[in-house]
Amino acid sequence: MGETPFLRMEGITKTFPGVVANDRVNLEVRHGEIHALLGENGAGKSTLMNVLYGLYQPNRGRILLEGRPVTIHSPEEAIRRGIGMVHQHFMLVPPLSVTENVILGLPGARGILLDRDQARQRIQEISHSYGLEVDPDAPVGALSVGVQQRVEIIKALYRGARLLILDEPTAVLTPQEIQGLFAVMRRLVADGHNAIVFISHKLDEVMAISDRVTVLRNGRDVATLETRETNKAELARLMVGREVLFRIEKPPAQPGPVVLEIQDLVVRDDRGVPAVRGLSLQVRQGEILGLAGVDGNGQRELAEAIAGLRIPEAGSIRIHGQDVTRLDAGDLLRFNLAYIPEDRQREGLVLDFTLSENFVAKRFRHPPFSARGFLRRPAILAFARRLIRRFDVRAPGPEVEARKLSGGNQQKVVLARELSQEPDLIISAQATRGLDVGAAEFVEQQMLAQRARGAAVLYISSELEEIFNLSDRIAVIHRGEIMGVVRPDQVTPEELGLMMAGIRRDDLSGSAALAQVPDPTQEEASS
Amino acid sequence: MSTQVRAAGMVRMVRWERWLHLLLPVLAILASFLVGSLFLWALGVDPVTAYSALVKGAFGNSRLATTTVLKSIPLIFAGLAVTLAYRGGVFNIGAEGQLYLGALFAVWAGTRLDLPFPGHLLVALALGILGGMIWGAIPGYLKATRDMNEIIVTILMNYIAIFTVSYFVHGPLKEEGWNTQTDAVAETARLPALWAGTRLHYGVVLALLCLVLVYVLLFHTTLGYRIRMVGANIHGARYAGIKTTWIMALAMALSGGLAGLAGAVELLGVQYRLIDNFSPGWGFDAIAVALVGRLNPIGVLIAALFFGALRNGANSMQTAVRVDVVVIYILQGLAIVFLIAGSSVDNRIRRWLDAWQA
Structure with missing residues (x-):
């Protein structure tokens, strides 16, 4: 490990119409380190990394790799310089095999002919040395998300990446898969030649895996810290710019009759696999039911089934007592249903x-x-x-x-x-995703206003803080099933975390007594 | 920069863009002539002489100008047909086949029915629309209910249509005698001339009427709104509760009807007798017309006239400078290439404007 850092980004400024995404951002990554880039959605993390990866050209600032200033015009150039990126959305071709995906676009030793055997061998070498178990001949489409991510990492390493950018790599993973990924990350940097930039907005993960953290807020770097010298509370404050236990004041709910009633619902995803598996829940007039869960546990399919965009396999959906299970979005218009979809x-x-x-x-x-x-x-x-x-x-x-x-x-x-x-029922799916703090608060205020008006709200989010802020009741979804429904003042984030990882409410022992954190919903009647 | 200033800037930009939008096809056409002149020059021909012969041949006198307009009429109908389908997110490559069916139905009505003047003509036209509509509705229905690719189905159905017409021309509808052609359409079913002594017929009026109708349909009716929404974002349309498959099938059927009218009007206004291969590929040129016209009814009119003029002027150019008519195809192709290139430049200019606004 020399004195020169692996990477320095100095004064990077990148603007988009109406937005300064990066404002004089500095970042330094050393050899052999896992460097976390922490910030809320829209803080500028992805922009900064896209600048590094050659997808965007910065308006100002410079990049130094091992001490030498470089200009990176394209991802190809970034790859040539040993920078690899694993995007949130994988760039894989599902019908092709792992090997074919890895060598896609690379010139082979045999000219225009594919050299699968040699490639397969190198892939196996890479898998073994870093614990990235994967079958080189399996079609990528048949692999689980966690394994697909390994393929992406192998792809980058195969191309000679030494600086690996992982963009929110845990968003789509189960807790077990996250542990597996962390083990791989540690092995990758173990010999001191490589480095990893780990983009995340999850404090626990940053604390668990990184050596140092750079915190971004509103496009600026607000601090770079040694992970072992900081703690979650400090990071949270830096990331949000205020104390995080801030709670939206809201009057107590006055739940009326049941508006939405779901019974034993089964919904298949695009691949035909059941994503919602025998799920039941109720939402009443004038209440917000928060649906917490790790992304990809059936939330999308559930929301689409209610909104009439996906026909359920079994079970029933009722609105105001009427069976709407098999109605499509057009038929549902007369039920005065609002749907805020995940992908606007x-x-x-x-x-x-x-x-x-x-x-x-x-x-x-x-x-x-x-x-x-x-x-x-x-x-x-x-x-x-x-x-x-x-x-x-x-x-x-x-x-x-x-x-x-x-x-x-x-x-x-x-x-x-x-x-x-003025809908009777609102289905909101990840409504604040990608929004800055101000816009996200606007969304939350609107939800509360609708609740006050008497709407029934199903608020789907993978952000725990938001769930605590808004919900009158919280349901936790895991692999398409409800792990339990709790009141926010009767549960800790840790317990919710366990439920999100697949432990049923009934199996949590003495939950309320264990509550260590401040009561998350200090509800005050301020009407 | 304050929001207000930026907002004002954006309004300016929006105006700019509209202008750019109209300018592009014109620039593409000019560029095609410019590069085309290199080809002519390589062939040892003076481009100026060639082009002036082309223009003279297309618009030199009223008779030639009339021919240009006549050659444009089927392109207007078929161009509108492709535009309408494309706006609804379906790619109608089958205008050619629909046009054949339209012509066949119209000729059947024109030669086999015995009705008085306006009624006979209207029935023949209506049957022409119906023929095309059926031929458009089939791929539309298959796409909506069986998720079959409309491009492939329409391409293949072109062959069925062309050979079906061939069968009728050689068989059931063949006139007595040696020629493989149908009887001539009865006088009572013909599109009358606009005024005495011209070949210009009421099909021109019908074409302009359809142009207005398509425009109104697309931009001022709820049906058009639905069609455009399905074409612009099918997921968004589904989300908004639109029956997307039904809309696509309907767009395809309407598109087929317009293409059928192209064939019917040509037969009832110009050719009168149906023969094998009566269309020089209007249904395919229509795709180019729709694209060069940027899927806008007014643009389709301009593009159809341009293509009609090229075709008509080509003969004069051939005699004047002795180059083959295929040069015209080169010009046509170049215009499309430049238009597509132009669209990407257009996007880049927009991005520059965006960056400048930021």
């Missing part, structure tokens, strides 16, 4: 449509927006202007394409459309 760009919006066109997506059939099959532009425009004002959407006007807005404002457009219809 894919489902929530039509990016090439203007804001006004997006606002009426569910209402264009009705007066005053149309009459006898003809759209009535003036009414649509007036409606759009009203929503833009009411939901404080930052946009030049109603005729701008949704594509041109920032993520937070796009989400406001979705919220405006869904909530302005």
Whole structure:
């Protein structure tokens, strides 16, 4: 280990329309270290790494690799310089084998002919030396998410990566898979030649695996610390910029009759595997039921089944007592259901449509927006202007394409459309994902306002803090089953964590007595 | 930069873009001529002479200009057909086959029915639409209910249509005598001339009417809104409760109807007798027309006139400078290439503008 750090990024500034994603950010990574890059969604972590990986060019600042200034124009160049990146969304071709995926795009020793045998051998060497067990001949599509991630890591190592960027690698993993990944990470840096940048917004993981931490907040680096000299509370404060035990004040819930009732629901995912497995739950008028769980445990399929975008295999869904199990989204329009989908760009919006066109997506059939099959532009425009004002959407006007807005404002457009219809039932899936703190708080406030109005809210989120903030009751989902339903004041984050890892509420011993953390929902009647 | 200033900047940018949008096809056409002149020059031909012969041949006198318009009419109908389907997210490569079916139905009505003037014509036109519609609805239905790829189905159905027409031309509808052609359409079923002494017929009016109808349908009706939404983001459309498969099938059927009208109008207005291979590939050129016209009805009109003029002017160019008509295909191809290249430049300019706004 020399004096020169492996990587230095100095004064990196990167702007996007309307956003400064990185503002004079510095980062130093040493040989043989696991360096955590910690920050909330939208803090600029991914942008910084995309700059390093050659996907973006910084407006200002420079990058030094082993002391030498370099300019990285493309991922190919980054790879050539020994930088490898494993993205959150894997870049794999499902029908191809592990070996084929790994050598895809690489020139082979035999010209245009594939040299599978030699590649397979090297893949096995890499797997053995770092504990990345994987069958080189298995088609990637048949592998579990955790194993697919290993393939991505092997892909990077095969290309000679010595500095590995892992972008939120644990988001899709089970607790066991996370432990496996951490073991691999330690072996990777053990000989002091390699280094890992570990992007995360999860404090526990950062504390568990990293040697040093750089904290980003609102596009700036606020601190770089030795992990063993800091603690979760300090990191949390640095990351959020205020004390994290901040709670939204909310009046006590006044739950009314059951609005949504789900019984023994079974829903298959896109691959035909049951993702929701015999799930039952109820949401009442005027309450927020938080659905906590690690991403990919059936939340998406559940939400889509309720919203009529996925037909359940078995079980029933009732809204106001009426069976809606097999109705599609079009039929459900008359049930006054709002759905804030997980992927707003894919489902929530039509990016090439203007804001006004997006606002009426569910209402264009009705007066005053149309009459006898003809759209009535003036009414649509007036409606759009009203929503833009009411939901404080930052946009030049109603005729701008949704594509041109920032993520937070796009989400406001979705919220405006869904909530302005004064829905009886709201299904919200990861509504604050990718939003900055301000926009996320706006979303939370809107949910509380809807609850006060008497809506039933199913609030799906993988962010525990949010779940604690908003929920009147918390249900925990694991592998498509409910592990238990608890009141937020009767459970600790640790216990929720255990339930998210698949331990049933009934199997937790003496839970309430073990509560060590401050009561997460100091509810105060402030109405 | 304050939000207000940025907002003002964005409004400016939006105007800029509209302008760019209209300018691109024109620039692409000009660029195709420029690069085309290199080909001519390589062939030892003076490009200026060639192009002026081309323009003269297309618009030199009223008779030639009339021919240009006549050659554009099927392209307008079929271009609108492709546009409508494409807007709904379905790629209709089958306009050619739909056009054949439309012509066949119209000719059947025109030669086998005995009706008085406007009624006969209207029935023939309606049957032409119906023929194309059936031929469009089949792939639409298969896509909606069986998830079959509409590109493949429409391509293959083109062959069925072309050979079906061939069968009728050689068999049931063949006129008495040696020629493999149908009887001529009855006078009562023909599209009348716009005024005496011209070949320009009421198909022009019908084409412009369809253009307005397609525009209104797409941008001012709830059905058009649904069609565009399905085309722009099928997931978003499903989420909004739109029956996407049904909309795609409907868009395809309407598209087929328009293409069928292309064939019917050509037969009832110009050719009168159906023969083998009566279309020089209008259904395929229509795809280019729709793309060069940027899937906009007005753009389709401009592109159809451009393509019609090229085809018509080609003969004069051939006689004037003795180059083969295929040069026209080169120009056509170049225009499309430049348009696609232009779209990416367009995107880059937008990104520059974005960056500049930031």
